[in-house]
Amino acid sequence: MNFDRKNLTDIKLLDLYKKIIKPRLIEEKMLILIRQGKVSKWFSGIGQEAISVGVAAVLEKDEYILPMHRNLGVFTGRDIPLCRLFSQWQGKANGFTKGRDRSFHFGTQEYKIIGMISHLGPQLGVADGIALANKLKKNGKVTAVFTGEGATSEGDFHEALNIASVWDLPVLFVIENNGYGLSTPTNEQYRCENLADKGVGYGMESHIIDGNNILEVYVELTKIVNSMRKKSRPVLVEFKTFRMRGHEEASGTKYVPQELMDLWAEKDPVDTFRSYLIEQKILTVPQDEIWRSEIRKEIDDHLLIANTEAEIIANYDTELNDVYKAYDFEEIIPSEKVEKIRFVDAVSQVLKQSMERHENSVIMGQDIAEYGGAFKITEGFVDQFGKGRVINTPICESAVVSAGMGLSINGYKAIVEMQFADFVSTGFNPIVNLLAKSHYRWQEKADVVIRMPCGGGTQAGPFHSQTNEAWFTKTPGLKVVYPAFPYDAKGLLATSINDPNPVLFFEHKQLYRSIYQEVPTDYYTLPLGKATLLKEGTQVTIIAFGAAVHWALETLGNNPDISADVLDLRTLKPLDTEAIYASVKKTNKVIILQEDSFFGGISSDISAMIMENCFEYLDAPVIRVASLDSPIPFMKTLEDQYLSKGRFETELKKLLAY
Template identity: 85%
Template sequence: MNFERRNLSDDQLLDLYKRLLKPRLIEEKMLILIRQGKVSKWFSGIGQEAISCGITAVLGKDEYILPMHRNLGVFTGRDIPLYRLFSQWQGKAAGFTKGRDRSFHFGTQEYKIIGMISHLGPQMGVADGIALANKLKKNGKVTAVFTGEGATSEGDFHEALNIAAVWDLPVLFIIENNGYGLSTPTNEQYRCENLADKGVGYGMEAHILDGNNILEIYNELSEIVESMRTNPRPVLIEFKTFRMRGHEEASGTKYVPQELMDMWAEKDPVDNFRRYLLKQNILRQDKDDQWREEIRKEIDDNLLIANTEADIKATYEQEVGDVYAPYDFEEIKPGSETENIRFVDAISQGLRQSFERHENLVIMGQDIAEYGGAFKITDGFVDLFGKDRIKNTPICESAVVSAGMGLSINGYKSIVEMQFADFVSTGFNPIVNYLAKVHYRWGENADVVVRMPCGGGTQAGPFHSQTNEAWFTKTPGLKVVYPAFPYDAKGLLTASINDPNPVMFFEHKLLYRSIYQDVPTNYYTLPLGQAAVLREGKDVTIVAFGAAVHWALETLDKNPEISADLIDLRTLQPLDKDTVYKSIKKTNKVIILQEDSLFGGIASDIAAMITEDCFEYLDGPVRRVASLDTPIPFTKALEDQYLAKGRFEETLKELVAY
């Protein structure tokens, strides 16, 4: 291995060696503990330490790093107290996730480290968002994100690189090419000779470095990173290295040819650099022995702290209480001046006034800038707020949602507009596995609103007409809002943007230009989780949301003899059970109307809750009316048959007469 010190001082060289030595000695201890059954799982980075340690040494401590589970050197390089890492691995309270996640699946704002999730890919989009925030702040900071050669096959990898290139984001994309994705060798993962070649396809600068040579890593990256700070842009680095242990310890390495193991053992990054320093008389043997003893003592002392820490005691209140970030709703009352506007205008007005109120608010979506979006909701916003905040995106929902998460991590609020709610399926993973879980896992806000133009009645067919709220109402950590009127849409949208939790905001397309209402012209907010009672009666309770509210109103107007409480839920998560239960205890009958297909919809959960909590008040069966359990069709006759609207009146009359 050829080491070139260039202009590095002896102290700098020794510092790099100590950075390498510490994670190696921790790893050696962990391998003993796992054999003793004292650690449940371990992902070894032995043989790859130079990459983590070199990158961490190059970046400033205020620059974010997004490592993976084989990057212990990032955590030790940021001087995290070892007992906290040991507590994390043992599921103790002094860790970073309160026992809710293991390994390096956590983040810490204190040390500017954002750990991975098991799905790997989304963290690259998160890095885009962090870097976008840095670019908006014009602070000259670089973000580094790790991935393995296996994860470069994921769509998130391509989406994140493309976004970073199009937006000139200062992201250092790091590929640790260690030869195997668990047991699958690289020749079964991709056909290009070098993964760095993929950078060319995105118009991105790319380099290949020896992942076992700490000086090559440090020297080359020092120049690259300094250049990125003054000339913001993404750079892709492929590090050639090797994993000397199994994917995790239980999997072993029997699938690796022994000659390959022997070859890479000779390239060990710690041993080779140690021999170089000894040969150059930069490191003395007694000093090396002293450091090793000091580090081993630090490990043992901190293990004792972690081992003597009490085990976590589960409490219902804490577990449920940590699903959402704390938020004190700020009520801003509507003014007396109103104008009669459409649903779509109310959404646009709420967005515009939120942008005026929050200088750190960014919206991302397809065709939302000069074109104004598919429904013209952001028309004129570029002139008002500039393209830095009104950002057209490539067609890549997953990385855009992840970028929203990154913006939140780095102090921004974001809105992601799905061109149609149906398209959220390609951004599903980061919503349900990152945004929804991040506060519960390690206390981070996901200050992201995902706008969802949805619903049928426009003959748009199976891919532009779904109302897919049930995909999200069952996912803890998400809030789901679904207004039916312009007044509610504006006030709930502004409140959703204020809320530090992830909000799925459904906007029914059929209502956009068909429903008018007098809406206050000022900025105001409405609390999430409060239903509205639109009609009051004594015979039956009708529970609905979205377009279904208008179907119910039409039915009641057509049948004035039916005396009903009509409840517009407005928010599906959190759900206002109290208003529903209070009405049922008065009317003793309930019917739930939803546009989504029946099986698995939120009406089923509401019906179950009513049966459990209000059974003694019921004078009839809890009825559900929903659309057919088929995809939503295109032709009007088929769509009319599909939608629940045509079956509601008959079912309502049957229940009233029961």
């Protein structure tokens, strides 16, 4: 291997050597522990240490790094106490996830390291968001994010590169091309000669670096990163390296030809660098042994600390309380000045007022800047807030959601507009696996609101008319808000933006320009998790949300002899069970109306909860009225048949006659 020290001093060379042997010695210890059954899982980075060590050495301590399974050198390079790493790998409380996630699936703001999730790709979009925040702060910071050659086939990889390039984000995309994705060799993963070539398609500067040569890694990255700090832009770097162990230890390496293993063993980044330093009389064998002995002692001492730490004791309250970041609702009461406005106006008004109130807020979405969005909700926002805070996005929902998480990590509030709620399916993974789980996993908030224009009644067909709240009410860690009136939409969206937890905010398209209400002109907030009793009666409780609330009120208007409680849920998570139970215990009959299709909708859970908690108060079965179990159709006659609205009156009267 050709080592070219350039102008690096002996002190710097020895510093890099000490940095590269530390993860190697830890790895060797971990291989012993896993054979002893003291560690359950291990993803070895032996043979790849130069990349992690080099990246960590080049970046400043306050610049974020997003590593993966095999990047122990990033963690040791940031001087994390080894006892904390050992506690993390053993599932102890002194780790970073309170025993809730394993190995390197964690992050730490203290050390500016943001951990991966097993789906790999979303962390690239998170890096985009972190870098966007740095660009808005004009602090000249660079963000580095790792991925493997296998993950370059994921859509998230391409979305993240495209966004970074279009927005000129200072992201260092690090590809560790180590030969295999689990057992699949590179010739079965892609056809281009070099993965660095993929950057060309995105107009992105790219480089190929020998990932086993610590000096080449350090020298080349130093030049690249310094240049990125001066001129904000993304750079793609492919590191050629090899994985000397299995994907994880249990998988082994039997699928790798022995001659290939032998070839790369000769390129070992630790052994070759050691030999070079000794040959150049920069390092002596006795000094090397002293350093290795000191590191081994540090490993043993810190292992003892972790081993003597008590096992985590399971506690219901502790687990449930960490699903969401604690948030104290701040009630803001407006003045008495009101104006009669539409639902769409209320949403636009509170978005503008929230962006004025929170200077660290950013709104992103397709066509939302100069065009003002598909529904003109953000029209005029660019003139007031500028394109740095009102950002048109490419059509890549997954990376945009992930970027929202990155903005949150780096001190911003992210508001993401889905052009239609239906399109959220292409951003589903980062919502349910990243945003929803981050606080529970490693106590990191996800300060992201995703606005969801939804619903039928406009003859928009199967891809623009869904009301898909049930996709998210199932997922712990998300909050789901679904107002029916302009007043509620304004106050609840204000609170959703204030709340540091991820919120799915559903806005029914048919209500946008059909529902008017007297709404305070000032900024105000309403609490999440509180239903509204719109009408009071004695015969039956009607539970609904969104457009279904108006269907229920219309039905009662046509049947003035029916005395009913009408409960508008407003928020689905958290759910106001207290209001539900109180009404049911009073009327003794209940019907739940939802627009979503029947099976698996939230009405099923509400019905079950009522049966479990109010059974003795019921004079009839709980009735659910929902849309057909089919996709929502286009033609009006078919859509009318599909929607639950047309069946509600009949079912209500049958219940009253029970």
